Amino acid sequence: MNETPAAVQKFAVFGDPIAHSLSPRIHRRFAAQQGIALDYAAIRASVEDFAGALADFASAGGRGANITLPFKQAAFALAQQRGEFAQRAGAVNTLTWLGTGWRGDNTDGPGLIRDLTERHRLDLRARRGLLLGAGGAARAAAFALLDAGVGEIVIANRTPERADALADAIGEPQRAHTRYWDDLVNCGSFELIVDATSAGHDVAPVPPLPFSLLAPRALCYHLSYGLAATQFLAWAHAAHAGQALDGLGMLVEQAAESFAIWHGVRPDTDAVYAELRAELPLDATD
Numbered sequence: 001m002n003e004t005p006a007a008v009q010k011f012a013v014f015g016d017p018i019a020h021s022l023s024p025r026i027h028r029r030f031a032a033q034q035g036i037a038l039d040y041a042a043i044r045a046s047v048e049d050f051a052g053a054l055a056d057f058a059s060a061g062g063r064g065a066n067i068t069l070p071f072k073q074a075a076f077a078l079a080q081q082r083g084e085f086a087q088r089a090g091a092v093n094t095l096t097w098l099g100t101g102w103r104g105d106n107t108d109g110p111g112l113i114r115d116l117t118e119r120h121r122l123d124l125r126a127r128r129g130l131l132l133g134a135g136g137a138a139r140a141a142a143f144a145l146l147d148a149g150v151g152e153i154v155i156a157n158r159t160p161e162r163a164d165a166l167a168d169a170i171g172e173p174q175r176a177h178t179r180y181w182d183d184l185v186n187c188g189s190f191e192l193i194v195d196a197t198s199a200g201h202d203v204a205p206v207p208p209l210p211f212s213l214l215a216p217r218a219l220c221y222h223l224s225y226g227l228a229a230t231q232f233l234a235w236a237h238a239a240h241a242g243q244a245l246d247g248l249g250m251l252v253e254q255a256a257e258s259f260a261i262w263h264g265v266r267p268d269t270d271a272v273y274a275e276l277r278a279e280l281p282l283d284a285t286d
Contacts, residue, residue: 010061011262012041014053015068019044020226022276023066026255029275030267050074058097064262065095066255069198072108072136079104089143090169091136094258105261108137109144111254112223112247117148119249119273122219124192125149130184130213133196134162137223141196142166146175150192156181158197189215193241195222195232209235217242225251226280233282246282249273 013023024040031038045053050071057065067075075092076082080101086092092104116122129150131142134157142153153170155178157163163178170176179187190213214220220236222229225248236244252273260266 008037008039009063009262010039010041010057011064011066012043012057012062013066013068014043014045014050014057014071016044016046016070018042018068021068022225022251023068023255026252026272026276027259029272030256030259033267034263034265036263045071047071047074051078054078054095054102058102063097064258066258067093067095069137070135072106072140075102075104076136078102085109085140085143088169089136089139091139093136093140093254094261096261105258106140107254107257107261108140108223108250109147110257111252112141112250113144113148114253114257115247115249116221119253120243120245122243126151127191127219128189128215129153129192129194130187130190131155131194131196133157133198134159134166135196135198138196139166139169141194141223142170142176145192145194146170146172151175154179154187154190156184184213185210187213189213189218191215191218193218193220193236195220195224195229211239214239214241220244221247223247223250244282246280248276248280252276 013021021042024042027040043053072091072093075095076090079092081103083105086104086106089106092106093108094105095102127150129145131138131153134155153176155163155166160180167176167178218241220241222232225246229246233244252269256267256269
């Protein structure tokens with residue numbers, strides 16, 4: 001007697017731009033590990049039609065979606081239910097269809113911390129950190145880093161009001177506060193610098209950063225990977241950072257967290273990360 005083949009489950013990642021996304025490849029690798037029949041697409045949407053594109057996806061049988069730039073805060077607003085970390089961060093990167101609406105979670109924060117502390121074996125406790133950016137990814141990073149024991153985070157953004165709003169949302173003025181970008185030269189040095197800006201994805205250049213921001217053996221981390229991280233990593237190497245890392249590991253780990261939400265099992269990330277790392281070396285000098 002022939003067994004009935006498993007139904008193909010439909011998932012997607014939404015963003016703009018999205019053609020570069022490795023998420024479809026990563027989730028297909030995870031599904032193959034677990035023997036899950038999965039269709040995972042990359043869907044480009046505009047700010048105006050994001051909600052409609054999500055609704056169309058659900059109507060066509062979509063079970064879940066990852067959300068990337070620039071829709072993480074819009075996804076938060078659309079979610080009828082939210083996980084605790086997503087609620088605090090005010091941003092959603094993982095949506096699960098409940099039948100009548102979406103549940104929103106944020107796996108960016110856990111993915112970042114897992115990459116830093118488990119893959120790279122770094123101790124974040126009591127570090128003084130500088131966070132560049134205040135969008136959806138930055139919000140998740142800020143809460144996750146503080147949860148992991150980072151002692152202080154200074155937030156700088158090209159639009160200062162957004163940095164102030166993030167600091168206010170965190171609500172710990174002794175640990176999280178803001179500075180104007182042009183005033184960073186007067187902020188002293190940092191053991192951790194995280195670039196969560198969208199500068200690598202668009203034409204707006206990030207204003208130059210002074211080398212004096214780096215403490216000895218400082219860690220520099222860009223939440224993106226590939227070309228989007230190149231400018232920041234080059235600056236970090238020129239400033240003699242102790243370590244300069246891109247966000248490829250975070251991407252794989254947050255995808256695994258999303259996969260676990262949808263399928264009830266966390267896949268092995270090491271093999272997938274190693275495969276992608278071989279294709280996307282950090283830097284010839286790293």
